[in-house]
Amino acid sequence: MTEFIANHQSQFLWSIAILVLVLILKIAFSAAARKVGKLGDFNPVRTNLIVKYISIVLTLTAFGALTLVWGVNYKDLGVLLSSIFAVIGVALFAQWSILSNITAGVIIFFSFPFKIGNTIRILDKELTGPEAKEFDTFKIEDIRAFHLHLRKHNGEILTYPNNMILQKGVVLVSTYKEESLLENNGDL
The missing domain is CATH 2.30.30.60 (SH3 type barrels.)
Known part of the structure; x- marks a missing residue:
């Protein structure tokens, strides 16, 4: 175990840096969304929904950055992701109106x-x-x-x-x- 940690010390440091950065961004963006919600006198439930969207986007971004740091084989990852996106794409095409309503909900939060x-x-x-x-x-x-x-x-x-x-x-x-x-x- 110590040999594995010694061999991958830079990956661990980058991983910690990415996680800390994502945590800082989550706190900053969530605070900004809550401030917009408070200034705009929006319903707290709507504000919490936008904070949840921010968290999801940052989590996906962190996952992508961690795959870069750890040197995941992109050919294997590409096959896996293309298969997943093909299934999700078919499902979302059938539910396109739901996706457009979620996007419209975010737009309404900030500019309605x-x-x-x-x-x-x-x-x-x-x-x-x-x-x-x-x-x-x-x-x-x-x-x-x-x-x-x-x-x-x-x-x-x-x-x-x-x-x-x-x-x-x-x-x-x-x-x-x-x-x-x-x-x-x-x-x-």
Whole structure:
């Protein structure tokens, strides 16, 4: 065992350096995502989801760097990875909408101008149907990784995919703060 450690001392040092760097990056990126979440007044569940995505990406990056350090035979690794990616590719092609909704969920976290509690109008005639007014309004109940929960004025809950919310026009009707002010003024 001591002979193995002596022969691979530089690989061990590089491995430790990579793991420390990944840990530092995870802490820094997670803190940055939490700060963006706090400044944007986002739901903590959404912030935790983005932190989880960051952790997954950094883990995969560390795995790739460790394979470089330890000199894994790329021909053997290439065959293994191509087989795995072929199976995953077929599975993801069948589930492409799920992948696009996750990506849209990350985009919504960082750049979506609407928050939970806001009332919005989605400019989608297929959504409202012929019996509705020109466009219905919805209150945002929750923003998840795959979809938004929207409450109609009659109390129905609509689950709307994240990728669709990025493709359609969305009008901010009122914010949560405006609605609470209107309710409080109505009580006086």
